[in-house]
Amino acid sequence: MKYKNPIRVVTAAALFDGHDATINIIRRILQDGGAEVIHLGHNRSVKDVVKAVIQEGAQGVCVSSYQGGHMEYFKYLKDILDDCGLSHVKIFGGGGGVIVWEEKIELEKYGISQIFHPEDGRRMGLEGMINMILTECDFDPRSITPKRIPKNDAYKKTFGSDPIPQIELGRALYAVEMGDKVDLAQYKLDDFKNKSGHLPPVIGITGTGGAGKSSLIDEIALRFLHFYPNLKIAIACVDPSKRKTGGALLGDRIRMNSLSRDRIFMRSLATRGSGVEISKQLIDVLDIYRKLDFDLIIAETSGIGQASSQITDLCDIPLYVMTSEFGAPSQLEKIDMIDYAHLIAINKSDRKGSLDAQKAVQKQYKRSRKLFDDNVQVPVFLTQAAQFNDAGVNQLFFEMMDQAKAFEAKNAKTPQADSKWNLTAAQKASVVAGASAPVIPGHRTQYLLEITNSVRNYKKRVQVLSDDLAIVGSLSRIGSTTLKDKINSGDIENFRNDVLKKLDESERKDLLSWDEKTKTYQADQMVFKVRDKEFRNPLTSLSLSGSKIRKVVFPKFRDWGDRFRFLKLENVPGEFPYTAGVFPLKRADEDPKRMFAGEGPPERTNRRFHFLCEGETAHRLSTAFDSVTLYGQDPDLRPDIFGKVGESGVSICSLEDMKKLYDGFDLCSPNTSVSMTINGPAPIILAFFFNTAFDQQVVKKEKELGRKLNDAESLDLMDWTLQNVRGTVQADILKEDQGQNTCIFSIQFALKMMGDIQEYFVKKNVKNFYSVSISGYHIAEAGANPISQLAFTLSNGFTFVEYYLNRGMNIDDFAGNLSFFFSNGLDPEYTVLGRVARRIWAIAMKDLYKANDRSQKLKYHIQTSGRSLHAQEIAFNDIRTTLQALLAIQDNCNSLHTNAYDEAITTPTQESVRRAMAIQMIINREFGNTKNENTLQGSFYIDELTDLVEEAVLEEFMRINERGGVLGAMETQYQRSKIQDESLYYEKLKHDGTLPIIGVNTFIDPATLKVDYVPPKIELARASYDEKQLQLNRVTQLKLDHKSDADKLLSDLKTTALGGENIFAALMKAARHCSLYQMTQALYEVGGEYRRNV
Structure with a gap:
């Protein structure tokens, strides 16, 4: 379709919003439609967007908003454009199901041109949406007389301090681009002339x-x-x-x-x-x-x-x-x-x-x-x-x-x-x-090639030896038959010995003790140790029918080749290569489920945690932070910030907030662990958390002693706290650049802080807390398929290994602090995702890095797919989540979070969270098959799928290696581009119905297809105005109360960073008196801000 005018559109994801997959698809299709697209990327403030519209002479704006606060953001955007005399600029927005129908209508009445709701997408299709945008933006701004519509001095508050006449110059340059001769006086630029x-x-x-x-x-x-x-x-x-x-x-x-x-x-x-x-x-x-x-x-x-x-x-x-x-x-x-x-x-x-x-x-x-x-x-x-x-x-x-x-x-x-x-x-x-210093030294840039070769050579050796051992076993059985007199027993023995010599001592021992191991798993009880702690677990349970169900079924192979192949490629749970799991048996006293919460101020999330933990002996708290916190900011009165405070997560900006968040939970209890979903400002949030755990112990200790602790006792107690607190901080910067987009510092500086955290852990002997959760979940959410998710995540993990080794740390001092985090969707590859990850990691750690048993064990958390949650027919989401949770549990994940069905639209409500928790509980406690813990082993299909996915991951390693390793590939945007291409492919198949999604593109409720259909209202969990204001008041008071201490500590923090010393150690001190953004701002000055990529 031809348009009358050159069309310019600014595209962006809203402030504190890293979900740029959709807006990237939109900007690509707009370009294909003939538009000149000024793409700003993720995390863009209203000021950034308006400044781009003014300077670039755009007729339209497209903003995606998936992190809440959309009402304030879009209205603020409209206000400033009106106040700038740009009321003619068309504003288009979307946020999936996050922007509900009633909010869409309210925003459009306010003057937003169109908020695209999922129902609009279904009715109009992607092409129809793009045509609407281009058609409405097809006008000549020169034909419109600018008229300011004052809105609370919005323009003055935003651009008042700038000496450049932004609006006038932007209009003049549009005329220049259209071939006009420009008179400066005509555009009121006389006062800005070169004098x-x-x-x-x-x-x-x-x-x-x-x-x-x-x-x-x-x-x-x-x-x-x-x-x-x-x-x-x-x-x-x-x-x-x-x-x-x-x-x-x-x-x-x-x-x-x-x-x-x-x-x-x-x-x-x-x-x-x-x-x-x-x-x-x-x-x-x-x-x-x-x-x-x-x-x-x-x-x-x-x-x-x-x-x-x-x-x-x-x-x-x-x-x-x-x-x-x-x-x-x-x-x-x-x-x-x-x-x-x-x-x-x-x-x-x-x-x-x-x-x-x-x-x-x-x-x-x-x-x-x-x-x-x-x-x-x-x-x-x-x-x-x-x-x-x-x-x-x-x-x-x-x-x-x-x-x-x-x-x-x-x-x-x-x-x-x-x-x-x-x-x-x-x-x-x-x-x-x-x-x-380089993150990865030049002589180590081929590490992914070495890992690939290590795994492939391992499997080749297993194949060769298993073939030989199959012959040995067959000949041995012949020796016990009537044919024994027709063959030379000495030759058989010599061949047997020659083959066994090719095995290492542990392999010979495992192979020759096969029958003994069989008896172990046929017993009714198993005794094993984890870090010197002895566990006794039953190996069987009785069904209602009286059937004895074994927790682990040991194979009944007679062939020596099959036995060897099983031991080397599968083995029982808890034994190398850990394909079936990293622990011999699941804990009977603690389900893998996480109690997930995050909304409003810390007190509100604390109440949700206590609700979720009622009646539970194990408290596995998983914390979602609001987008203001995710981007290292403090609450602020500015509408595009204020609207997001406490939305889609909890607002945390100080040590006092963190104390309120976990009030009533002993953070050093062996039955308590805390997971924190935070990346960009993770070092600061982690410093808040450790200080909170320490302060809890100080209160307990001082109450016990009846006096204040002296300095030496405080230092000892801090060390004890760090060695006993359990949990995980996400803190994965590589995947942030590749897919999630909450990296706020320059990449090298962010990696430096990750290394500082790990060095601090090594120095303080922190063994029960994971310094990073190497995450594929957000890569999948950005659009990657399961193989790309797994390959990118594992390659990122190995990159951290190489970086920490380059910093002089010992592999066994830090590998135990690394954990992983994957998504589980409905694609077939998700069935074996954990199996493949564990096997590749274990082989590389053992053969290439010479790491010990603990370092070889890859431990991971699963969250069911957020991308598979749809705003249409949201009740169906629980069905998808149940299937995904079942896959995760059968694959022996170490931790599991099941999404609530309404998360496609809102922060989970109390009712939806209970249902999400019930999904796991029903699978773990009611579903008969989960009484067995190695259900995937022995399946021809699972074996083939495991090998297929493993080889696909290794092939991806090779492609990344060809681009200079993970960091080299990131420079050329390889991972990000691949994720976006896979996202576009998924959307295309979903759009044309090739990929059936029940209730979305097939088996659609006829009532929803009617022209006058309005989606039903659902309960929304949103932070109130008073809750937002409470957080703003708190952080304002904090800065007043702690100003003198904060000024010195911030100065010390910058000096530490500039001197190349351990930044996390300085953050541990600064966190006691400074707000989140104060520390973020100080680190920006000495480490630089993240630079976005297309």
Whole structure:
């Protein structure tokens, strides 16, 4: 369909919302429909969205919101746009079933163009939704006279401190793009004219696609805003239009963290059929920038080839950005920009060969300028824009500012006494970066290949030996028949001995003691030890009919080959390779179920925990935090923050909040364990938690002694607390970048803090608490299929192993602190997910890393699939959840959370949580088959599926390995792209009905197909206004009461981080007096913020 006007749409996920799978699908289809899409990615504030609309001249906004707070967010967005004179901008939103029908109607009455509800999706289809968006955005903003609709000074509160006239400039540039001659007075830009008498320097940045130009521009802009607090910068970035559709992904803005600040303006331009790396309108946009009061201008082209250098005609200081991957040095002679660039950045300098690349580029730079003196310094820099405070970027920036100063001096009409570009030695020294060690050293980047080979070689050896042993067993049986006189018994014995010599001692022992092991499992009781604690468990139970049901059924193989294959590939639960489970038997005193809660203020969630634990001896508390907490923020009165306080999780921003959350539970009791679903700010939340557990013990101890503890006693008690507290913190940063999107710090800094936590655990001998829950669940929720989920999760786990080893930790000191977390869906592969994970992990740990038995045991938590919960026919969700829970229990997961049926729409209610808990209890206590604990063993189907999934995972390891390992693959967005492709494939099959989903695309209730159908109201669990205000008041008071202590501790925290010391140890102290966001903000300053990816 052809549209009358170029259509521009801003797409984003709402503030504190990492669920970007849907909005990514939407932005892709909008591009295919011909729109120019400015994609902002996840976790975007209303200010970010409005600023993008203003600067980019967009006609529409599409925002997904799955984390609650949508009423406040969309109304606030509408208010600011109206107050900016942009009431004509169309706003589209969606949130699956989270935005219920009544809220949809209320928002649309408020002025939101359309909130897409699942019912709309079913009626209109995806194509119909996209056509609606494009049709409504097909208008020319120049034809509309801007009219401000004042809304509580919304514009002034948001942009009042910015000296750049954002709205007026945005409108002027839209006219420029449409080919108009622009009069500055017409657009009320006279007051912002350049009155200095000289033109600002234009930095022209170009380079190959994927070299990291956007990230480098952001780093330059951040330094500019830091060092020059009174200067202003304008940026213009060009991206290519699709020749076939005219659509474009204007993808630079998503990378720019600097754009959230004042004194910076950015416009994205599409080439619109120009066929070259610059758009036709770039010249005119730069001309407008030069006429205005900007001090520095940056122009960036789209990715170029070797012979392209058009940017040099438009700029004063050309910068060429490349990587070390240019091929042979002779290729440099073909690169036009090396001849013309004033600056060259070899970005992504952590890659192999970067130093050699720098030398080669320096030589070519000199050759092209006939500089034959070896001592001449040339401006070729090794940079790593992804690294916070990178030394190479600092050097590049300082040289750039020197060249800006030279440009100013050359073009000034009058001599300049003191240049505004001057930087003192002290200023430059303030950002001197220390050397950063690589996460994975160069000689270990092939670790996934080694793991794959280790598993495959292990299985090959098992196959060869099992074939030999089958012959040995057959010959032995012949020796006991009437045929014995016809064969040479000596030859049989020699062959037998030769084969047995190929086995190691433990293998021979296991094989020869097969009959003894058979008797062990035919007994009525088993005695075993876990960490020196003896357990006696019955091995049988009686059914109502009097049948004796064995907990573990040992196979009745007679063939030695079959026996050996079983022992090496399966074995009984609790024995290597742990395919059937990591413990001999399940605990009789504790079901694997978790008591999951998180809503409103901490007192409300605490009441839910006590409700769930009523009558239970084991308290396995699983905590969901609200999205404000997940992103390291404190409650705030700003509507897009305030609306999310206490929604979809509990609001925690201080030590006092954490104490209220777990009040009444002894956190050091052996029957209590706590799981915390938190990632970005996990080190801070964990510090709150450990201090809470410690303070509980202090109260108990002081009551027991009748006096206060002295310092030595407090230190001893803290160590005791850390060694006895049980639980898990999620804290998995790798999967955050790949799928979940709650990473808030730069990746390397976040990994550094993960390593600091683990080092702290090793030092303090923390054995009962998991420092990380390496998570596939969120990868699956983002759209990955079960094989990708498992492969990405295991590869992430092995990456942590390599990183911790690189930091000097011993494998057996930290492997026991690693746990895993998977989703369980209805795909067949989920049936064997745990079996495959345990076997791969165990073999790699034993054969490659030489780890002990405890380190070889992969322990994991299962949560039933959230993605399989549908807003349509929500009662059916319990059926899906029951089947998923059954699969998890049969596969001997170590912990299980069953989702409530209404989670597709709301935080679980008390009624729905009871039903979710009952699902597990019925399976564990009523379902007869679960009286046996190795039901999956011995099935031909399960055996084949296990091998099939295992090999598919190893193949994925190889693909990741080819891309430089997990971190190298993350650089190219391999995992994220694969997840999105699989998500799109799922949505396509769901949409066209190829993948049947009962009650959604088949077996649909006829009543729901009627035009006037309105979904029924359901009970919603939402935080009240008073509860939100309570949390806001608390954190405000905390900051007042603890200001002096907090200031010092925050300063100490930053000093610790800058000095490369253990950050978690400093957080343990700071957590006693500082709020969550105070510590987050301090760490941003010394470690950098996360940079989003498309």
